[in-house]
Amino acid sequence: MNDVLVVHGGTPLHGKTRVRGAKNLVSKAMVAALLGDSPSRLFNVPAISDVEIVRGLMELHGVRVTDGADGEMVLDPTDAGEADADEINVHAGSSRIPILLCGPLLHRLGHAFIPDLGGCNIGGRPIDFHLKALREFGAIVDKTASGMEITAPNGLHGTKLSLPYPSVGATEQILLTAVRAEGVTELSNAAIEPEIIDLICVLQKMGAIIKVHTDRVIEIEGVKRLGGYVHRPIPDRIEAASWAAAALATKGDVFVEGARQADMMTFLNTYLSVGGAFEVDDAPVGGGIRFWHPGGELRAVALETDVHPGFMTDWQQPMVVALTQARGLSIVHETVYERRLGYTKALNSMGATIQTYRECLGGTPCRFGRRNFMHSAVIAGPSKLHAADLVIPDLRAGFSHLIAALAAEGTSRVYGVNLINRGYEDFENKLAALGAHVERP
Numbered sequence: 001m002n003d004v005l006v007v008h009g010g011t012p013l014h015g016k017t018r019v020r021g022a023k024n025l026v027s028k029a030m031v032a033a034l035l036g037d038s039p040s041r042l043f044n045v046p047a048i049s050d051v052e053i054v055r056g057l058m059e060l061h062g063v064r065v066t067d068g069a070d071g072e073m074v075l076d077p078t079d080a081g082e083a084d085a086d087e088i089n090v091h092a093g094s095s096r097i098p099i100l101l102c103g104p105l106l107h108r109l110g111h112a113f114i115p116d117l118g119g120c121n122i123g124g125r126p127i128d129f130h131l132k133a134l135r136e137f138g139a140i141v142d143k144t145a146s147g148m149e150i151t152a153p154n155g156l157h158g159t160k161l162s163l164p165y166p167s168v169g170a171t172e173q174i175l176l177t178a179v180r181a182e183g184v185t186e187l188s189n190a191a192i193e194p195e196i197i198d199l200i201c202v203l204q205k206m207g208a209i210i211k212v213h214t215d216r217v218i219e220i221e222g223v224k225r226l227g228g229y230v231h232r233p234i235p236d237r238i239e240a241a242s243w244a245a246a247a248l249a250t251k252g253d254v255f256v257e258g259a260r261q262a263d264m265m266t267f268l269n270t271y272l273s274v275g276g277a278f279e280v281d282d283a284p285v286g287g288g289i290r291f292w293h294p295g296g297e298l299r300a301v302a303l304e305t306d307v308h309p310g311f312m313t314d315w316q317q318p319m320v321v322a323l324t325q326a327r328g329l330s331i332v333h334e335t336v337y338e339r340r341l342g343y344t345k346a347l348n349s350m351g352a353t354i355q356t357y358r359e360c361l362g363g364t365p366c367r368f369g370r371r372n373f374m375h376s377a378v379i380a381g382p383s384k385l386h387a388a389d390l391v392i393p394d395l396r397a398g399f400s401h402l403i404a405a406l407a408a409e410g411t412s413r414v415y416g417v418n419l420i421n422r423g424y425e426d427f428e429n430k431l432a433a434l435g436a437h438v439e440r441p
């Protein structure tokens, strides 16, 4: 299948779309199923390629995965066992999820083979916190030519841990390992993103004992066995924010069914400050959030990405496209990933005026200050965007390129669009249903 989308810009997005279970929860809940001794059931699973990759990994480990109607997925780990390293390596470089298999596989099989990781190229993305924590639980990590071999000859034991930074992945690693380790684990400086809290809900349904204390402290009491779970994941707040930004940048009006206010409060504050409008429909079925451009000029803002409850880094790229349409100078300080502003060059090629800086602009000094990372941006607007040929560098930048092409005058060609399937279900049909003129050449 070709990997190019032709986008005829200039038409506001109008209508209704929907988001399903969050990519960043569903993939982890699928891994958690491997900890149970009976089947688990997930609802509202999105048809995205990251889910397919995790499904492939689970199946290679003997988990039977079956689909029901409308996104239902059952994962039966009864016959889980060894997987062939060569087969696992087919998934090398495809996602970040394999690293989270360490705890479940160590508990189940006594060892784990983890292929090289993938995920978006938006910074170095080291896994030093994961490996340090695993070693403190008692695991032995050996790097091999094609990945990592991890064993735990003396079992896994609860421990006292503190993360240097509240990493989402490392917190999940520790949760998925501690729930069946012997004794108590106390984790300080944990990430507390809504997807983490939802993973804790999944694990609690399986029989885990996890206490979330104040000040980012999580305490886990290891248990001897876990069962399956039945779970309806939290909605994808990143996809919801992406559609919201698209509505604003194209001067449109989009109702995002499934979007939930509680997970998006920080985003909604910024949306209002910029001059966007939203309306929450709390109905348990068919509810969501309507996002629209109310007319008039958008206003420049200063924003800083941060861990929860801050402005999420994955919201940054779509929002910057909307900020190219705001009057004045907006400042964006990216504090989570050191290289997440490279995509702004493509926006400049379309007529935007965005300058990137090494300095920490607009707020708190972060880990990346004075380290030569272009991690702050000043966006001067409003800019009239024009069509261009664009190459997608990563998932969220990819969706941002699409938004920019939709907001621009003329016809753009966007290369590498299949990458967007990692996190946006059926995005071409969703765009078309909102009135966008997109086609495969």
Ligand SMILES: CC(=O)N[C@H]1[C@@H](OP(=O)(O)OP(=O)(O)OC[C@H]2O[C@@H](n3ccc(=O)[nH]c3=O)[C@H](O)[C@@H]2O)O[C@H](CO)[C@@H](O)[C@@H]1O
Pocket: 024, 096, 097, 123, 124, 125, 126, 127, 128, 129, 130, 131, 165, 166, 167, 168, 169, 170, 191, 193, 313, 314, 336, 337, 338
């Ligand atoms: C699949 C998934 O859920 N991905 C999300 C997850 O990524 P992911 O779990 O990879 O992100 P982390 O929270 O771990 O990374 C945050 C920061 O910590 C650093 N770090 C992390 C681990 C480590 O061992 N050492 C280290 O230095 C990273 O380089 C980065 O600068 O959380 C991010 C932050 O909300 C989101 O952008 C991603 O969409």
Ligand SMILES: C=C(OP(=O)(O)O)C(=O)O
Pocket: 095, 096, 118, 119, 120, 314, 395, 396, 423
């Ligand atoms: C950075 C992201 O994902 P991943 O961690 O899977 O690369 C993202 O979803 O924007």
